Amino acid sequence: MTLDDRINTFSELGLYLQNYTDSKDLSSNFSQKLTNIIRQAEIQNAWFTQDQVHLSIAAWAKALTKKQLRNWLTPYKISAMPKKDVAVIMAGNIPLVGFHDFLCVLILGHKVIGKLSSNDNLLLPFMAEELIKIHPGFEDKIVFTNDRLPKFDSVIATGSNNTARYFEYYFKDKPHIIRKNRNSLAILNGTESKTELEALGEDVFRYFGLGCRNVSKLFIPEDYDVDDFFKAMFKFKDYIHHHKYANNYDYNKAVYLMSSVKLLDNGFLLLKEDKQFSSPIGTLFYEKYTSIKELEITLRERHEEIQCTVGNEDFTEVNFGQTQNPKLSDYADGVDTLEFLIQH
Template sequence: MTLNTRIDAFSELGITLQNYIESKNSSSNFSQKLTNVIRNSEIQNAWFAQSQIHNALEEWSKALTKENLSNWLQTYSFDQFVEKRVAVVMAGNIPLVGFHDFLSVLISGHDFIGKLSSNDSLLIPFLAEELIAIQPKFKSKIEFTKDRLPQFDSVIATGSNNTARYFEYYFKNKPHIIRKNRNSAVVINGTESKEELEKLGDDIFKYFGLGCRNVSKLFVPEGYDFDSFFKAMYKHREVINHHKYANNYDYNKAVYLMSSVKLLDNGFLILKEDEQFSSPIGVLFYETYSDQAQLEQRLKNEKENIQCIVGKSELADVGYGQTQHPKLSDYADGVDTIDFLTQKDI
């Protein structure tokens, strides 16, 4: 297959997803099958609420256009290309989180071997079937497994900091990308409008805060009045109606109260002053700052732990409400996947 053939196939998949998003009640065979897969995914993993899966599908329907794919790939050279078998150990924290690696491997012309997460084992294989229906030549290039990986040439693996150490050892003799835990932060300067803070709520609550691009840490000016922040968060109050989120919120609140930890709480979100970046579900950590230069140095020191920084200051790289709308070129952990996949010695 040529690169243009691969682009055409994925853009056709994007059109199919767009049609589904725009007419969820369609009686087409694809729509009925996808609806069933979405329901079964929620049964398999209660964090995958149907609304959250629809969010992920809508994002990919917008990303997989011929223009987006072509613009994304135009800066890369495929002259040195040698077809390889690339294994991908997939995460399962949010719906379709492994799809970018699936896309990257196949759009580069390699064979894809996916080690599925037990938390997300239905959605990507289903979309792979649709891709094969669109372009049958992909059939011999896609393989999924829930067990030991078959023979492969290189690997992309995503996991926790603990599993990353295992990956580093296990895959040390193979070309690899190993991703670890990361979290996102926001720098608030106190001039934010209600609309901006409401958009920040999307960065916090979408996918229940389980994604590496979800904001888990606030930096606020000394003396910051959280009243406007909590008023803006009220728009997202329905999150507490999800039983797993509510259970986590209640548990973390009880632990903190028993330890006499000082908290700010609005009934569905807890704020705790803490220097760490990775907060529990239902909790946001925050720090205060008075010196912009010191804050900049603090963020530089934590660069390896931060996926993106939200806000409207020079320190931010993502605007309010944009963390869960990444471009195809917004690579996880800042590691260029396509550059890795186009190296002749991978």
């Protein structure tokens, strides 16, 4: 397959996903099968509600166009290169979280050996099956395994800080990208509009806050009126009706109250003052700042803990409401996956 073949195949898959998202052709075989897979995914993993999976599919439908793919690939030197077998150990915290690595490997013509999380092992194999239907040349380029990884040339592994230590030891003799825990932050200065704050709610609540690009920590001025934030969050109040979210919210609230921790609570989201970045489900940490310049320096020093930063400051890179709509060139942990695969 040529690069054009691969771009055309992924863009055709994107068109199928767009038609599904737009409800243009729900009677097609593709749509019926995808609907069934989405239902199975929710049964297997209650965090993967149909609404949340649809959000992920809509994001990929928007990204997988010929124009977007070509613009993404243009800066790279993708001439003839040795084809490699690339192992990809995927997380399962949000729907299709491993698709970007899957795309990166295949768009360069390499073979992907995917080790799926048990939390998300239905959606990506479906996408792979459809790619092969569009272009059979992908058939010998895609392998999924639940067992020990077969022979491979390089590896991309995503996990926690604990599993990263294991990965770094186990894969020390192979070219690798090892991803650890990261969190996303939002910086408020009190001038945000209601629209911007409501958009921030998307960054906090989408995928129930389980993604590394979900905002888990707020930085606010000393005199910030939290009521403005809570009012903007009201449109997300129905999240409390999801049983797993509600259980986490109730549990964390009980633990904090038994420990006499001061909380701000609107009935479906807890705000806790805390210097840590990683907050539990149903909770958002916050920290007050007195100097935006000092805050910028602090965050720069802790950049390895941060996935992305939301806000209107000069040093924030993501607009409100956009953390879960990354561009193809927004690489996890800031490591250029395509460049790694080209060089290694």
